[in-house]
Amino acid sequence: MRHLLDFQGWNRPEVESLLDTARVMREVLERPVKKVPALQGFTVATVFFEPSTRTRISFELAARRMSADVVSFAAQTSSLQKGESYKDTLLTLEAMGVDAYVIRADSAGVPHQATRWVKGAVINGGDGRRAHPTQALLDAYTLLEALGTLEGKKVAIVGDILHSRVARSNAELLPLLGAQVFCAGPPSLLPQSLPGVHLTPHLEEALEEADAVMVLRLQKERMEAGLVHLEDYIARYQVTERRLARAKPQAPLLHPGPMNRDVELEGSLADSARSLVNRQVQNGVAVRMAVLYHLLVGKGR
Amino acid sequence: MRFKAELMNQEEMRRALYRIAHEIVEANKGTEGLALVGIHTRGIPLAGRIARFIAEFEGKEVPVGVLDITLYRDDLTEIGYRPQVRETRIPFDLTGKATVLVDDVLYTGRTARAALDALMDLGRPRRIYLAVLVDRGHRELPIRADFVGKNVPTSRSEVVKVKVVEVDGEDRVELWEKEEA
Numbered sequence: 001m002r003h004l005l006d007f008q009g010w011n012r013p014e015v016e017s018l019l020d021t022a023r024v025m026r027e028v029l030e031r032p033v034k035k036v037p038a039l040q041g042f043t044v045a046t047v048f049f050e051p052s053t054r055t056r057i058s059f060e061l062a063a064r065r066m067s068a069d070v071v072s073f074a075a076q077t078s079s080l081q082k083g084e085s086y087k088d089t090l091l092t093l094e095a096m097g098v099d100a101y102v103i104r105a106d107s108a109g110v111p112h113q114a115t116r117w118v119k120g121a122v123i124n125g126g127d128g129r130r131a132h133p134t135q136a137l138l139d140a141y142t143l144l145e146a147l148g149t150l151e152g153k154k155v156a157i158v159g160d161i162l163h164s165r166v167a168r169s170n171a172e173l174l175p176l177l178g179a180q181v182f183c184a185g186p187p188s189l190l191p192q193s194l195p196g197v198h199l200t201p202h203l204e205e206a207l208e209e210a211d212a213v214m215v216l217r218l219q220k221e222r223m224e225a226g227l228v229h230l231e232d233y234i235a236r237y238q239v240t241e242r243r244l245a246r247a248k249p250q251a252p253l254l255h256p257g258p259m260n261r262d263v264e265l266e267g268s269l270a271d272s273a274r275s276l277v278n279r280q281v282q283n284g285v286a287v288r289m290a291v292l293y294h295l296l297v298g299k300g301r
Numbered sequence: 302m303r304f305k306a307e308l309m310n311q312e313e314m315r316r317a318l319y320r321i322a323h324e325i326v327e328a329n330k331g332t333e334g335l336a337l338v339g340i341h342t343r344g345i346p347l348a349g350r351i352a353r354f355i356a357e358f359e360g361k362e363v364p365v366g367v368l369d370i371t372l373y374r375d376d377l378t379e380i381g382y383r384p385q386v387r388e389t390r391i392p393f394d395l396t397g398k399a400t401v402l403v404d405d406v407l408y409t410g411r412t413a414r415a416a417l418d419a420l421m422d423l424g425r426p427r428r429i430y431l432a433v434l435v436d437r438g439h440r441e442l443p444i445r446a447d448f449v450g451k452n453v454p455t456s457r458s459e460v461v462k463v464k465v466v467e468v469d470g471e472d473r474v475e476l477w478e479k480e481e482a
Contacts, residue, residue, distance in 0.1 A: 017385070024369070024386040033422040036372035066372070293372075293386070 062288035136169035151178035159216030309474035317450030322354035366391035373415035395424030405463035410444035
């Protein structure tokens, strides 16, 4: 692979090979010296046209753990404020010798566009509502760690599916690994269709016998548009201890963060033994190391 | 590639590894604080066999680890490389151990250098030895093996192939000649 934009055209062996590499990277992160020289001499730029904390830091740490040089670009403090275009921003970085660009943008398609502007590898760090492939990869990795396999497993994704690039990327990736994906949310927060996924407004249907449950952040900023009323949402869709009883015993609970405790899920569940939220964050660094490694070292293959 | 000669057969390999096992114990004055680390791929079964020989004649189990040096290679961008990294598993503390790195062939020395870097990141061994089944010369770095099964003077156009039952279905060391381009 030359870029990581989404999972269109990916096959299972490619995903598994990447996750195998992530497993090795996970071990590197547990060593006394959490650093390897694999990407020495490469430069990685995190180019965030939209704010982010965990994804940016996770990528920067991943690049540094492999000895790459890292430059960080944030729109708020850049020449974008002076009217510079995305394209010119990226060309400027290219001229400085960047080998890989992690691009986060509030509109879909910016990373795709970027592949036409720069020679380096482009990684989608989240674009609009469209895709967030490394989040899906770290979710898949965390699920595999917890369940052993995703073959025939039922994964419930609950919450604001309509606006969620995380849900979309998981809906592409998890079925590639053999999982059945059920997405549940209020009708106003469900897309018309999502290929390969069961969409349902009934939370119970999604949770019934689920092997794992992924809870999405309710994007409160969207509520003003009247898409959903907070109290209604909590009453009908909050993942609670009682509702989770429909899922398989000990079914793990995932959340891409940041969490609204006692909104999309009962606060106590976030800290329970079932919660893999911290594990997701740890695995995120390993997965991003694997992605950078595959793109930069195996480039053009 | 053209087959040229058999350098070692199964029995010769067994004898060489048996001798190396003795030499290791001799050098370490016993098995105290000793550990073996096999380098992927064929160094791993070879390290396992050396450990079994030591267990046979010393009655002591020596811990064995597995090391992949891919992330430490200095030629990642030069070789026709598939981004495949394998497991590193050292299920014991390396610090203070007399650690024997085990590989099948010693050639340029670059694998051994990468393995030394990797080991240093994993702990602080008391000392590191290098054991190889075949030393074919042509070093590019100032590295030598402490224990050698067989020294084989080769030309750069030749290839030494070590085959082991665990990976290749047979024990045998072969010399091949690269075809001219």
